[in-house]
Amino acid sequence: MRGGIEAPDFKNSRILLSPKLVIILTLFIDAIGFGIVYPLLTFYAETFHVGTTALSLMVASFFLMNFIFSPILGRISDNVGRRPVLIASILTSLASYLLFAFADSFFLLLLSRIVAGLATEVAVAQAYIADITPKKQRATGIGMLGAAKGTGFIIGPGIAGLLSVYGYWAPGLAAAFLTFINLLFALFFLPETIYKANADVQSSQPSIRGFFLKIKTVFSNPLMGGVLIISFFVFFAFAALPVIGPLLGEAIFGFGTVENSYVFMYIGVIGIIMQLVVIGKLSNRFGEEKLLTFSPLLIMAALFFQPLITNLFAYMIALGCMSAGFGIVRTVIPSYLSNRCSATEQGSILGVANSVSSIAYIPGPIIGGFLFEFAGQAIPFFVSSAFLLIAFVVGYRNFFVKKLNAKECY
Secondary structure: OEOOEOOOOOOOOOOOOOHHHHHHHHHHHHHHHHHHHHHHHHHHHHOOOOOHHHHHHHHHHHHHHHHHHHHHHHHHHHHHOHHHHHHHHHHHHHHHHHHHHHOOOHHHHHHHHHHHHHOOOHHHHHHHHHHHOOHHHHHHHHHHHHHHHHHHHHHHHHHHHHHHHHOOHHHHHHHHHHHHHHHHHHHHHOOOOHHHHHOOOOOOOOOHHHHHHHHHHHHHOHHHHHHHHHHHHHHHHHHOHHHHHHHHHHHHHOOOHHHHHHHHHHHHHHHHHHHHHHHHHHHHHHOHHHHHHHHHHHHHHHHHHHHHOOOHHHHHHHHHHHHHHHHHHHHHHHHHHHHOOOOOOHHHHHHHHHHHHHHHHOHHHHHHHHHHHHOOOOHHHHHHHHHHHHHHHHHHHHHHHOOOOHHHOO
16 A cells, blocks of 8 residues: 555456567567667768768767656656656657657657657656566566667668658658557556556655766766777677668669668567577576677677678678677676676666666767777777777686686676
8 A cells, every 4th residue: 555545456457468578569669660770870861961970979878868757757657657657658659750750850860769768767667567476577577668668679770671762751650650550559558557657655755966866876886887888889889880781782782772671670679689598598508798798799790890791791700799799798697697696686776777778878979989980880880899808808808817706796
Protein backbone atom coordinates (compact mmCIF):
# COMPACT_ATOMS: atom_id res chain seq x y z
CA MET A 1 0.00 0.00 0.00
CA ARG A 2 1.33 3.46 -0.92
CA GLY A 3 -0.70 6.57 -0.30
CA GLY A 4 -3.76 4.40 0.39
CA ILE A 5 -3.71 2.83 -3.07
CA GLU A 6 -3.42 -0.92 -3.36
CA ALA A 7 -0.90 -2.48 -5.67
CA PRO A 8 -2.36 -4.06 -8.80
CA ASP A 9 -2.79 -7.82 -8.74
CA PHE A 10 -1.11 -9.05 -11.93
CA LYS A 11 -2.01 -12.70 -11.39
CA ASN A 12 -5.73 -12.12 -11.02
CA SER A 13 -6.19 -9.19 -13.40
CA ARG A 14 -8.01 -9.63 -16.69
CA ILE A 15 -5.20 -8.25 -18.79
CA LEU A 16 -5.21 -9.80 -22.27
CA LEU A 17 -1.44 -9.53 -22.64
CA SER A 18 1.10 -9.98 -19.88
CA PRO A 19 2.76 -6.72 -18.75
CA LYS A 20 6.19 -8.23 -19.44
CA LEU A 21 5.24 -9.04 -23.03
CA VAL A 22 3.83 -5.55 -23.56
CA ILE A 23 6.96 -3.83 -22.25
CA ILE A 24 9.14 -6.07 -24.43
CA LEU A 25 6.98 -5.20 -27.44
CA THR A 26 7.28 -1.54 -26.50
CA LEU A 27 11.08 -1.58 -26.76
CA PHE A 28 10.97 -3.87 -29.80
CA ILE A 29 8.75 -1.48 -31.77
CA ASP A 30 10.69 1.53 -30.50
CA ALA A 31 13.93 -0.05 -31.78
CA ILE A 32 12.34 -0.72 -35.18
CA GLY A 33 11.46 2.96 -35.47
CA PHE A 34 14.97 3.99 -34.43
CA GLY A 35 16.44 1.52 -36.93
CA ILE A 36 14.28 2.92 -39.72
CA VAL A 37 15.41 6.49 -39.21
CA TYR A 38 19.05 6.16 -38.15
CA PRO A 39 20.63 4.82 -41.38
CA LEU A 40 18.86 7.53 -43.43
CA LEU A 41 20.10 10.55 -41.47
CA THR A 42 23.30 10.99 -43.50
CA PHE A 43 21.50 11.00 -46.86
CA TYR A 44 18.50 13.01 -45.66
CA ALA A 45 20.76 15.74 -44.29
CA GLU A 46 22.67 15.89 -47.59
CA THR A 47 19.47 16.86 -49.40
CA PHE A 48 19.58 20.13 -47.46
CA HIS A 49 23.20 20.75 -48.57
CA VAL A 50 24.76 20.70 -45.11
CA GLY A 51 28.28 19.55 -44.28
CA THR A 52 29.41 16.56 -42.29
CA THR A 53 29.92 18.69 -39.19
CA ALA A 54 26.25 19.71 -39.19
CA LEU A 55 25.29 16.08 -39.64
CA SER A 56 27.47 15.11 -36.69
CA LEU A 57 25.86 17.77 -34.52
CA MET A 58 22.44 16.38 -35.45
CA VAL A 59 23.43 12.84 -34.43
CA ALA A 60 25.10 14.05 -31.23
CA SER A 61 22.02 16.07 -30.24
CA PHE A 62 20.05 12.85 -29.83
CA PHE A 63 22.55 11.39 -27.37
CA LEU A 64 22.87 14.71 -25.52
CA MET A 65 19.12 14.73 -24.90
CA ASN A 66 19.33 11.09 -23.80
CA PHE A 67 22.09 11.91 -21.35
CA ILE A 68 20.15 14.82 -19.83
CA PHE A 69 16.64 13.38 -19.70
CA SER A 70 17.16 9.69 -18.95
CA PRO A 71 17.78 10.24 -15.22
CA ILE A 72 15.05 12.90 -15.10
CA LEU A 73 12.40 10.57 -16.54
CA GLY A 74 13.60 7.77 -14.30
CA ARG A 75 13.11 9.94 -11.22
CA ILE A 76 9.68 11.12 -12.41
CA SER A 77 8.61 7.50 -12.95
CA ASP A 78 9.55 6.75 -9.33
CA ASN A 79 7.14 9.46 -8.17
CA VAL A 80 4.19 9.43 -10.57
CA GLY A 81 4.45 5.91 -12.00
CA ARG A 82 6.03 4.04 -14.89
CA ARG A 83 2.96 3.94 -17.13
CA PRO A 84 2.41 7.70 -17.65
CA VAL A 85 6.13 8.26 -18.31
CA LEU A 86 6.22 5.44 -20.86
CA ILE A 87 3.10 6.77 -22.60
CA ALA A 88 4.56 10.29 -22.68
CA SER A 89 7.81 8.93 -24.13
CA ILE A 90 5.98 7.02 -26.86
CA LEU A 91 3.98 10.14 -27.75
CA THR A 92 7.23 12.09 -27.95
CA SER A 93 8.71 9.46 -30.27
CA LEU A 94 5.59 9.68 -32.45
CA ALA A 95 6.05 13.45 -32.74
CA SER A 96 9.72 13.04 -33.67
CA TYR A 97 8.94 10.61 -36.51
CA LEU A 98 6.25 12.91 -37.91
CA LEU A 99 8.78 15.76 -37.88
CA PHE A 100 11.26 13.50 -39.65
CA ALA A 101 8.71 12.50 -42.30
CA PHE A 102 7.64 16.04 -43.16
CA ALA A 103 10.93 17.92 -42.59
CA ASP A 104 11.53 20.43 -45.38
CA SER A 105 14.63 22.01 -43.85
CA PHE A 106 17.68 20.95 -41.90
CA PHE A 107 16.32 22.79 -38.86
CA LEU A 108 13.22 20.57 -38.75
CA LEU A 109 15.37 17.48 -39.27
CA LEU A 110 17.58 18.57 -36.37
CA LEU A 111 14.49 19.28 -34.27
CA SER A 112 13.19 15.76 -34.99
CA ARG A 113 16.38 14.26 -33.50
CA ILE A 114 16.25 16.54 -30.46
CA VAL A 115 12.62 15.56 -29.81
CA ALA A 116 13.51 11.88 -30.32
CA GLY A 117 16.25 12.22 -27.71
CA LEU A 118 13.68 13.37 -25.14
CA ALA A 119 11.92 9.98 -25.38
CA THR A 120 14.34 7.97 -23.24
CA GLU A 121 12.06 5.15 -22.16
CA VAL A 122 14.73 2.43 -21.92
CA ALA A 123 15.61 3.11 -18.27
CA VAL A 124 11.92 3.33 -17.32
CA ALA A 125 11.21 0.07 -19.16
CA GLN A 126 14.02 -1.63 -17.25
CA ALA A 127 12.58 -0.28 -14.01
CA TYR A 128 9.16 -1.64 -15.03
CA ILE A 129 10.63 -5.13 -15.54
CA ALA A 130 12.38 -4.87 -12.17
CA ASP A 131 9.03 -3.99 -10.55
CA ILE A 132 7.26 -7.12 -11.79
CA THR A 133 10.11 -9.65 -11.87
CA PRO A 134 11.55 -11.56 -8.89
CA LYS A 135 15.18 -10.77 -8.11
CA LYS A 136 16.45 -14.15 -9.29
CA GLN A 137 14.79 -13.66 -12.69
CA ARG A 138 15.51 -9.96 -13.07
CA ALA A 139 18.69 -10.30 -15.12
CA THR A 140 16.87 -12.59 -17.56
CA GLY A 141 13.99 -10.14 -17.86
CA ILE A 142 16.22 -7.16 -18.53
CA GLY A 143 18.25 -9.28 -20.95
CA MET A 144 15.07 -9.92 -22.92
CA LEU A 145 14.67 -6.17 -23.29
CA GLY A 146 18.14 -5.95 -24.78
CA ALA A 147 17.38 -8.77 -27.21
CA ALA A 148 14.12 -7.06 -28.22
CA LYS A 149 15.94 -3.81 -28.95
CA GLY A 150 18.64 -5.59 -30.91
CA THR A 151 16.13 -7.49 -33.02
CA GLY A 152 14.12 -4.33 -33.68
CA PHE A 153 17.23 -2.50 -34.80
CA ILE A 154 17.91 -5.26 -37.34
CA ILE A 155 14.39 -5.12 -38.79
CA GLY A 156 14.25 -1.31 -38.90
CA PRO A 157 17.03 -0.73 -41.47
CA GLY A 158 15.48 -3.35 -43.74
CA ILE A 159 12.19 -1.42 -43.73
CA ALA A 160 14.13 1.79 -44.35
CA GLY A 161 15.88 0.27 -47.35
CA LEU A 162 12.61 -0.92 -48.89
CA LEU A 163 10.68 2.33 -48.36
CA SER A 164 13.39 4.95 -48.95
CA VAL A 165 13.04 4.51 -52.73
CA TYR A 166 9.69 6.34 -52.42
CA GLY A 167 11.22 9.27 -50.53
CA TYR A 168 12.23 9.90 -46.93
CA TRP A 169 8.63 10.64 -45.96
CA ALA A 170 7.72 6.95 -46.45
CA PRO A 171 10.04 5.40 -43.82
CA GLY A 172 9.27 8.33 -41.52
CA LEU A 173 5.53 7.63 -41.69
CA ALA A 174 6.17 3.90 -41.26
CA ALA A 175 8.06 4.62 -38.03
CA ALA A 176 5.23 6.91 -36.91
CA PHE A 177 2.58 4.25 -37.66
CA LEU A 178 4.45 1.57 -35.70
CA THR A 179 4.88 3.98 -32.80
CA PHE A 180 1.13 4.66 -32.84
CA ILE A 181 0.54 0.89 -32.54
CA ASN A 182 3.01 0.94 -29.68
CA LEU A 183 0.99 3.68 -28.01
CA LEU A 184 -2.20 1.59 -28.26
CA PHE A 185 -0.49 -1.38 -26.61
CA ALA A 186 0.67 0.82 -23.73
CA LEU A 187 -2.72 2.50 -23.29
CA PHE A 188 -4.82 -0.66 -23.25
CA PHE A 189 -2.56 -3.42 -21.95
CA LEU A 190 0.06 -1.83 -19.67
CA PRO A 191 -0.90 -1.58 -15.97
CA GLU A 192 0.90 0.55 -13.43
CA THR A 193 3.56 -1.10 -11.25
CA ILE A 194 4.96 1.65 -9.07
CA TYR A 195 2.75 0.79 -6.09
CA LYS A 196 3.77 -2.84 -6.26
CA ALA A 197 7.44 -1.89 -6.40
CA ASN A 198 7.35 0.72 -3.65
CA ALA A 199 4.86 -0.74 -1.25
CA ASP A 200 5.78 0.03 2.34
CA VAL A 201 9.12 1.43 1.16
CA GLN A 202 10.18 5.01 1.65
CA SER A 203 11.93 5.89 -1.61
CA SER A 204 14.91 8.19 -1.43
CA GLN A 205 15.47 11.02 -3.86
CA PRO A 206 19.15 11.15 -4.86
CA SER A 207 20.57 14.63 -5.16
CA ILE A 208 22.69 15.99 -8.01
CA ARG A 209 25.53 16.45 -5.55
CA GLY A 210 25.22 12.82 -4.49
CA PHE A 211 25.33 11.73 -8.13
CA PHE A 212 28.62 13.53 -8.79
CA LEU A 213 30.07 12.25 -5.53
CA LYS A 214 29.27 8.74 -6.70
CA ILE A 215 31.08 9.38 -9.98
CA LYS A 216 34.12 10.64 -8.08
CA THR A 217 34.06 7.59 -5.79
CA VAL A 218 33.81 5.17 -8.68
CA PHE A 219 36.64 6.74 -10.66
CA SER A 220 38.87 6.88 -7.59
CA ASN A 221 38.61 3.09 -7.31
CA PRO A 222 41.41 1.57 -9.47
CA LEU A 223 39.33 -1.32 -10.77
CA MET A 224 36.09 0.56 -11.36
CA GLY A 225 37.82 3.60 -12.82
CA GLY A 226 39.79 1.48 -15.25
CA VAL A 227 36.72 -0.36 -16.49
CA LEU A 228 34.83 2.90 -17.02
CA ILE A 229 37.77 4.39 -18.93
CA ILE A 230 37.70 1.37 -21.21
CA SER A 231 33.96 1.88 -21.61
CA PHE A 232 34.35 5.54 -22.52
CA PHE A 233 36.97 5.02 -25.23
CA VAL A 234 35.18 2.03 -26.79
CA PHE A 235 31.82 3.82 -26.94
CA PHE A 236 33.55 7.01 -28.12
CA ALA A 237 35.14 5.16 -31.06
CA PHE A 238 31.96 3.26 -31.94
CA ALA A 239 29.74 6.35 -31.71
CA ALA A 240 31.32 7.92 -34.80
CA LEU A 241 30.39 4.94 -37.00
CA PRO A 242 26.81 6.04 -37.91
CA VAL A 243 28.33 9.21 -39.38
CA ILE A 244 31.62 8.09 -40.93
CA GLY A 245 30.55 4.53 -41.82
CA PRO A 246 27.90 5.42 -44.44
CA LEU A 247 30.17 8.16 -45.84
CA LEU A 248 33.04 5.70 -46.25
CA GLY A 249 30.77 3.08 -47.82
CA GLU A 250 29.49 5.69 -50.26
CA ALA A 251 33.01 6.89 -51.12
CA ILE A 252 34.63 3.47 -51.66
CA PHE A 253 31.80 1.16 -52.75
CA GLY A 254 29.12 3.61 -53.89
CA PHE A 255 26.67 2.51 -51.20
CA GLY A 256 23.34 4.30 -51.15
CA THR A 257 20.50 4.25 -48.63
CA VAL A 258 19.48 0.67 -49.42
CA GLU A 259 23.00 -0.77 -49.15
CA ASN A 260 23.79 1.13 -45.96
CA SER A 261 20.53 -0.06 -44.41
CA TYR A 262 21.62 -3.64 -45.00
CA VAL A 263 25.06 -2.86 -43.57
CA PHE A 264 23.43 -1.70 -40.33
CA MET A 265 21.33 -4.87 -40.29
CA TYR A 266 24.46 -6.98 -40.71
CA ILE A 267 26.18 -5.16 -37.84
CA GLY A 268 23.11 -5.68 -35.66
CA VAL A 269 22.89 -9.41 -36.39
CA ILE A 270 26.55 -9.94 -35.46
CA GLY A 271 26.05 -8.01 -32.22
CA ILE A 272 22.98 -10.02 -31.19
CA ILE A 273 24.70 -13.33 -31.94
CA MET A 274 27.64 -12.30 -29.79
CA GLN A 275 25.44 -11.12 -26.90
CA LEU A 276 22.96 -13.99 -26.82
CA VAL A 277 24.95 -17.00 -28.02
CA VAL A 278 28.72 -16.54 -27.97
CA ILE A 279 29.49 -14.28 -25.02
CA GLY A 280 28.75 -16.88 -22.33
CA LYS A 281 31.10 -19.42 -23.87
CA LEU A 282 33.85 -16.83 -24.35
CA SER A 283 33.48 -15.59 -20.78
CA ASN A 284 33.70 -19.10 -19.33
CA ARG A 285 36.75 -19.97 -21.40
CA PHE A 286 38.80 -16.78 -21.26
CA GLY A 287 37.38 -14.79 -18.33
CA GLU A 288 35.89 -11.32 -18.34
CA GLU A 289 39.23 -9.60 -17.67
CA LYS A 290 40.77 -10.93 -20.89
CA LEU A 291 37.67 -10.09 -22.88
CA LEU A 292 37.67 -6.52 -21.57
CA THR A 293 41.36 -6.16 -22.34
CA PHE A 294 41.64 -7.70 -25.81
CA SER A 295 38.25 -6.87 -27.37
CA PRO A 296 39.32 -3.23 -27.92
CA LEU A 297 42.24 -4.61 -29.94
CA LEU A 298 39.82 -6.48 -32.20
CA ILE A 299 37.74 -3.34 -32.72
CA MET A 300 40.90 -1.27 -33.25
CA ALA A 301 42.20 -3.53 -36.01
CA ALA A 302 38.82 -3.58 -37.75
CA LEU A 303 38.48 0.22 -37.68
CA PHE A 304 42.08 0.85 -38.74
CA PHE A 305 41.83 -1.24 -41.90
CA GLN A 306 38.32 -0.19 -42.99
CA PRO A 307 39.38 2.91 -44.99
CA LEU A 308 42.24 0.94 -46.56
CA ILE A 309 40.09 -1.94 -47.85
CA THR A 310 38.77 -1.90 -51.42
CA ASN A 311 37.46 -5.47 -51.49
CA LEU A 312 33.82 -5.74 -50.43
CA PHE A 313 34.19 -9.19 -48.84
CA ALA A 314 37.16 -8.06 -46.74
CA TYR A 315 35.25 -4.91 -45.80
CA MET A 316 32.33 -6.96 -44.48
CA ILE A 317 34.73 -9.12 -42.45
CA ALA A 318 36.17 -5.97 -40.87
CA LEU A 319 32.66 -4.73 -40.05
CA GLY A 320 31.82 -8.10 -38.52
CA CYS A 321 34.95 -8.09 -36.33
CA MET A 322 34.18 -4.56 -35.19
CA SER A 323 30.58 -5.43 -34.29
CA ALA A 324 31.65 -8.63 -32.51
CA GLY A 325 34.21 -6.78 -30.40
CA PHE A 326 31.75 -4.07 -29.48
CA GLY A 327 29.09 -6.63 -28.61
CA ILE A 328 31.55 -8.30 -26.23
CA VAL A 329 32.50 -5.07 -24.47
CA ARG A 330 28.91 -3.82 -24.24
CA THR A 331 27.84 -7.07 -22.56
CA VAL A 332 30.87 -7.77 -20.37
CA ILE A 333 31.19 -4.31 -18.78
CA PRO A 334 27.84 -4.33 -16.90
CA SER A 335 28.29 -8.00 -16.06
CA TYR A 336 31.79 -7.43 -14.69
CA LEU A 337 30.78 -4.40 -12.62
CA SER A 338 27.60 -5.94 -11.18
CA ASN A 339 29.34 -9.20 -10.26
CA ARG A 340 31.93 -7.36 -8.19
CA CYS A 341 29.69 -4.97 -6.27
CA SER A 342 27.39 -5.41 -3.34
CA ALA A 343 23.67 -5.55 -4.02
CA THR A 344 23.19 -2.08 -2.53
CA GLU A 345 25.72 -0.54 -4.94
CA GLN A 346 24.80 -2.17 -8.23
CA GLY A 347 22.22 0.38 -9.30
CA SER A 348 24.51 3.31 -8.59
CA ILE A 349 27.55 1.77 -10.28
CA LEU A 350 25.68 0.70 -13.40
CA GLY A 351 24.00 4.11 -13.50
CA VAL A 352 27.40 5.79 -13.58
CA ALA A 353 28.51 3.33 -16.29
CA ASN A 354 25.50 4.25 -18.43
CA SER A 355 26.26 7.94 -17.95
CA VAL A 356 29.83 7.39 -19.10
CA SER A 357 28.67 5.65 -22.29
CA SER A 358 26.13 8.42 -22.94
CA ILE A 359 28.83 11.07 -22.59
CA ALA A 360 31.05 9.17 -25.03
CA TYR A 361 28.30 9.13 -27.65
CA ILE A 362 28.11 12.94 -27.70
CA PRO A 363 31.61 14.00 -28.92
CA GLY A 364 32.23 10.83 -30.97
CA PRO A 365 29.99 11.71 -33.97
CA ILE A 366 31.03 15.39 -33.90
CA ILE A 367 34.76 14.70 -33.93
CA GLY A 368 34.43 11.85 -36.41
CA GLY A 369 32.37 13.90 -38.85
CA PHE A 370 34.63 16.94 -38.53
CA LEU A 371 37.76 14.88 -39.25
CA PHE A 372 36.10 13.11 -42.20
CA GLU A 373 35.14 16.44 -43.77
CA PHE A 374 38.33 18.42 -43.17
CA ALA A 375 41.15 15.88 -42.63
CA GLY A 376 40.29 13.04 -45.01
CA GLN A 377 38.14 9.93 -44.98
CA ALA A 378 40.78 7.71 -43.31
CA ILE A 379 41.74 10.03 -40.44
CA PRO A 380 38.66 9.51 -38.19
CA PHE A 381 39.15 5.75 -38.39
CA PHE A 382 42.82 6.10 -37.42
CA VAL A 383 41.94 8.44 -34.53
CA SER A 384 39.29 6.02 -33.25
CA SER A 385 41.87 3.24 -33.45
CA ALA A 386 44.23 5.30 -31.30
CA PHE A 387 41.57 5.70 -28.61
CA LEU A 388 40.93 1.96 -28.65
CA LEU A 389 44.65 1.38 -28.19
CA ILE A 390 44.40 3.49 -25.02
CA ALA A 391 41.52 1.28 -23.85
CA PHE A 392 43.68 -1.81 -24.40
CA VAL A 393 46.59 -0.28 -22.47
CA VAL A 394 44.31 0.61 -19.54
CA GLY A 395 42.87 -2.92 -19.45
CA TYR A 396 46.26 -4.60 -19.73
CA ARG A 397 47.69 -2.37 -16.99
CA ASN A 398 44.78 -3.02 -14.63
CA PHE A 399 44.23 -6.72 -15.16
CA PHE A 400 47.67 -8.05 -15.97
CA VAL A 401 50.30 -5.62 -14.68
CA LYS A 402 48.69 -4.51 -11.43
CA LYS A 403 46.57 -7.69 -11.28
CA LEU A 404 43.63 -5.93 -9.68
CA ASN A 405 40.95 -8.21 -8.28
CA ALA A 406 37.56 -8.13 -6.65
CA LYS A 407 39.04 -7.19 -3.28
CA GLU A 408 39.78 -3.74 -4.62
CA CYS A 409 36.13 -3.20 -5.44
CA TYR A 410 33.30 -2.27 -3.07
